[in-house]
Amino acid sequence: MKLTILGCFSASPSKNHFPSAQILEIGGTNVLIDCGEGTQIQLRRCGIKFNSIEHIFISHLHGDHFFGLPGLISTFRLLGRIKPLNIYGPIGIKKAIILMLKLGDSWTNYDLRFIELESLDPVLLLESERFSVKTIPLNHRIYTNGFLFKEIKNERKLLINKLLKLGIDKTQFSGIKKGNDGINAVGEIIKNIELTESKPKDISYAYCSDTCFNPIIIDLIKKCNVLYHESTFLDSHKDLAEKTKHSTAKQAAEIAKLAKVEKLILGHFSSRYKNLNSFQNQAKEIFDNVELASDGKVFNF
């Protein structure tokens, strides 16, 4: 997977800070996670093709997570999009978007599909051969979901050197990846197990923003490869985190530790902090493999 952070600050956009939005490249497609105001600008800056986005997942309906959506939907039309767009988000999102478009007597010339969420339990939103997406119910001031993305590795890994040595034709490769046996140059059948390695493990990414410290999610994100967890505040503002149902860097690290994830990415920083190093330092006291998100940064995993 390839994760591009478009924005990782809380509240309002400014010249150096964009609100929540990310592009996740998964299973050969791009999905957009949250869509704060200015997402279009960041998509341009990061060189991501608008038309590559197939699904949009909105965590909750605070402005810094969805005020960029009406504009993006309008732009898709201007760019001549024809393929459908699937939008997953809290109930109410459809009414808001449709009203914003209707006021301008606007429309889309592509199929705009809303999948509105209201369940307080985890829900499987999407399952294809290549990847799946599940909700992670979070605990914030309003109804909020995180999302667990899993890239499914269905194909075995070819032992290329061996295949070439045995004179097995390239036209067979696709079938061999799926588990078929091979036939060599003199017509002998070679067992699949001799031509391939077992398939790699599935890769998972959990997006958890916005939420208070909420250990209930541990089981849902257990051992995932990468966890993006909000850390709006530093430890010195723990009381404010509690009051506003946000997390501190330490609390995010505590979740990463309890869930035994491989890597933690911190984001959703309050713009009150001029220097973000303390977020990493405070989290590292609890969990070692921590990185800070920043607008435009790319993570490959």
Add this chain to the structure above:
Amino acid sequence: MKLTILGCFSASPSKNHFPSAQILEIGGTNVLIDCGEGTQIQLRRCGIKFNSIEHIFISHLHGDHFFGLPGLISTFRLLGRIKPLNIYGPIGIKKAIILMLKLGDSWTNYDLRFIELESLDPVLLLESERFSVKTIPLNHRIYTNGFLFKEIKNERKLLINKLLKLGIDKTQFSGIKKGNDGINAVGEIIKNIELTESKPKDISYAYCSDTCFNPIIIDLIKKCNVLYHESTFLDSHKDLAEKTKHSTAKQAAEIAKLAKVEKLILGHFSSRYKNLNSFQNQAKEIFDNVELASDGKVFNF
């Protein structure tokens, strides 16, 4: 007046183009004219204090003129605004903004006053001692108003040297500006006419975006000092201008000429044009005093 162009392109924001938004400093206050997505970013870049904005005028409900409004309203709250905000815009704007805020269980801790417009005739929106604002009904695909801003010069200009020479105390200056006579050091009354010059002429600014070529507005903007008129297209796309109810640079210049304005500012450029010089060149064939808007540019008049 001081006009700061925050955005002057049509359609979507990108890294180098912002949609319509302007700050007009008039009569000692700041008003925002239109509020495309990204207006907050541009306010920061241009160093304009959010709290200085007292009134917002929205021309019409196409996204590139108002999708930045829900975010700006939310930011005002975060910044602790307490003074009221007046929003003038087409009917429907209140419902949309309130819905967007409600979905996030959000509110404002200041008084949010909507003045919804639906008249097809010019309406006086605001009249104070310092300035007035009138609608300019425009002809676009949806209900649209331009706005005519007039800075009222109520006070006579003091002849400072003469006042000092006559020993007239500074405490009288405010009254003398308003037309009172003065009293000199030995108690003699000096007629106002000897102490002041007649008041300067009112200054007017007309904002006309979006609109097709529409000479009906000529009488409303007659002899105004500065006219901002949309010119989405060049002459080569005249057919497209007609179809989408926009104007070409030449058509904007024709309006400026017929209305005998002092200066024309062109804006609302389609982002299909990489070089904007042709807008100025084509307009200059018809009207000489033409300038191009650009994001961040300031005009004093």
